[in-house]
Amino acid sequence: MKHWWWKSLAIGLLLFASIAALWTPLSPALVHVEPDRIAPGPMEVLVTGYNSNFSNAGSSISFFENDGQRFCPERTEVVDDRHLRLFVQVPGGLRSSMTDLQVGQLRYPGAFYTQELGEGIADRNCEEGHVQDGVFTFPNRSILYESIRNLHFHVPMWFTMIALMAISMWKSTQVLGNTSLDRDRDALAAVHVGLLFCALGLMTGALWARATWGAFWTSDVKLNGAAVTALIYLAYLVLRGSVPDAHKRARLAAIYNIFAFMLLVMFLFVVPRLNAVDSLHPGNGGNSGFSDLDLDNRLRIIFYPAVLGWILLGLWMYDLRRRTSRLNELLEQ
């Protein structure tokens, strides 16, 4: 166990990242208003928050904002931490058809569709809510909601898979020099573990896609890339299976592996840029990436350790796999 330190690092990083990814609460947000359209006159609005703390005095102070002009509710009734009833006299003559709502520090842009527009109103001097408590939270964003935690599981799987496939390709280039059966065994072990991470990435991705896009599988460049990766490496296993002679198998598999990895890199990193408009993934095709959400690096603090931890775990599994297959071969002889 001379390499014990990186294994403990893997365990530590994975424990930290997984617990933090699941434990960290989502930042509070306003999720629903009832009714969602306003017209001049007295209105009663029920506001629903998520992870909010309305019973705290400072965080239930609210105002409406229409095109930079504010007006305040006449009376606020706190139902509970998540529900707030606002009684407001909506002034006539608002300019914009979208009225924002702010409760405490929480903003709900375009909360109300506004009817009977006019030339503007006199700005009222509304009290602003206090700053919320500084708990460590994840960004809360519509559509994503709690599923944002999956970022720390789904994405590292693909990083790990790419790392393992790259190791496999590197070992395959060594096979070509001297047809080393040891290097061939290493390449195969890396592909086995890489395929496991591919399967995990597909599963976490399918669940995430169901939660956010509404379907387990969609026609998306990155999904096509994942499917092709799986097919290529399953074909690699079939190729190995169809050659009985060990040295010939090692050489053929190595050639296919190098060729396949190069085309895979093209497919994963070049083709998506050709038709980026098609992708549903964050950061592609005009979708905002997680970096836009993650203004204060809260996701990154957990994401980078998660990536490193999963890659180290992948390497550890690869190491175990190649050692057990070597022992199995020795036992058979």
Added chain:
Amino acid sequence: MIRTTEIAGLIRLEVALDLRQRASWAGMLLYVVSAVYVAFLAVKGGMGTSTWNALFWIILLFAAFNALARSFQREDAGRQLYLYTLVDPRSVILARTIYNALTMVLLSLLSLTFYVLFMGDHALEQAHLGQFLLAVVLGGIGFATVLTLIAAIASRAGNGAGLMAILGFPLVLPLLLAVMRASKLSLDGVAWSVTSTYFLGSALLDVITLTLAWLLFPYLWRD
């Protein structure tokens, strides 16, 4: 590095072999015609441009697999070994790839002719014809470059067409997607500025594939 006289000689050898075995070319053509005719019988009636395009590329893909599977199978192991002692193995793979690319260009243009003949040319009405033909030609060359190396691997593995399909399908997919998209866009009559990225992408894939074939083939032919 690249021995042009050797390559030219090997291409002449391929041409001579094909002229001697005309049945193999006839077989390839018959395969395409049958596939187009089956598609014609199955579709019956109108179909949109995107279906027209997709069906054409599927037929061409299968025709390519059928045509290129034979490229390393028509000689037995002894004659291949003799060939490799006479010339640089790299010349063999380059010559075969070039010859297969020529074959595929011819085959894809013939397939297109038969396809238009049976399925109608309504999809070509608004098309940017130069772009579409370029997509067909680039697609043919791309299939040839990727599948020649795969055919070599499959024939070395001693399990011809079946293994070649399994190994080849995922690897031609990037190219197939790029040229399919390019040909669909050109059928819609889109400007060069939009489609050129796809053409450049498929050309880049061809170059990378050819380089890899050049680098890897010397390890492949040995037993």
